[in-house]
Amino acid sequence: MKFFIDTANLDQIREAQALGILDGVTTNPSLMAKEGITGEENIINHYKTICDIVDGDVSAEVIATDFEGMVREGEALAALHPQIVVKIPVIADGIKACKYFSDNGIKTNVTLIFSAGQALLAAKAGATYMSPFIGRLDDISTDGLGLISEIRLIYDNYGYETQILAASVRHTMHILDCAKIGADVMTGPLSAIKGLLKHPLTDIGLAQFLEDYNKGN
Numbered sequence: 001m002k003f004f005i006d007t008a009n010l011d012q013i014r015e016a017q018a019l020g021i022l023d024g025v026t027t028n029p030s031l032m033a034k035e036g037i038t039g040e041e042n043i044i045n046h047y048k049t050i051c052d053i054v055d056g057d058v059s060a061e062v063i064a065t066d067f068e069g070m071v072r073e074g075e076a077l078a079a080l081h082p083q084i085v086v087k088i089p090v091i092a093d094g095i096k097a098c099k100y101f102s103d104n105g106i107k108t109n110v111t112l113i114f115s116a117g118q119a120l121l122a123a124k125a126g127a128t129y130m131s132p133f134i135g136r137l138d139d140i141s142t143d144g145l146g147l148i149s150e151i152r153l154i155y156d157n158y159g160y161e162t163q164i165l166a167a168s169v170r171h172t173m174h175i176l177d178c179a180k181i182g183a184d185v186m187t188g189p190l191s192a193i194k195g196l197l198k199h200p201l202t203d204i205g206l207a208q209f210l211e212d213y214n215k216g217n
């Protein structure tokens with residue numbers, strides 16, 4: 001399972017990269033704004049900086065909502081760095097743009113997926129990744145993980161190679177459940193990734209080992 005970090009915060013990206021388990025980064029306009037990154041030039045420079053920090057794929061979202069605009073923006077983003085993946089919303093023009101990019105060798109991440117039907121269209125358009133937002137479904141009393149299971153079943157039925165990128169992951173149990181279901185990738189906050197490490201018996205055991213070692217010194 002690939003681990004992406006869902007942030008535009010450079011310190012967190014560096015920390016996750018230093019852990020040695022990071023496979024990529026996802027961002028969106030809201031995450032950029034949260035870090036105070038606004039304006040086209042600043043956003044572009046921020047993408048380049050992120051690509052310099054991480055080894056894996058970096059999703060960069062288009063702002064246009066029409067086919068021509070998405071193609072123009074997506075081609076410019078893809079030209080920034082070979083690690084850039086063009087992130088496109090799952091609307092009709094987005095599906096059209098996804099097909100265009102996949103035909104032209106540009107990696108894509110179809111985003112804002114909330115149904116299996118949207119996921120099926122993204123796969124048919126040749127998306128590299130597609131992002132179901134599980135936390136936002138849970139927020140409205142709908143089973144986010146159930147959607148991941150449905151998509152896994154559909155993709156396996158037909159051998160679609162589009163990678164299921166479980167997004168809007170909020171906590172460690174989301175990560176574990178996505179791993180059990182077989183999501184290809186998860187993207188979440190650093191806190192959820194580091195949460196996987198926590199166990200009181202590890203802390204107690206380590207403290208005991210150190211105490212016993214020091215008895216002889």
Ligand code: G3P
Binds near residue numbers: 133
């Ligand atoms: O990857 C999608 C993500 O950025 C949305 O997460 O927590 O705002 O629902 P959240």
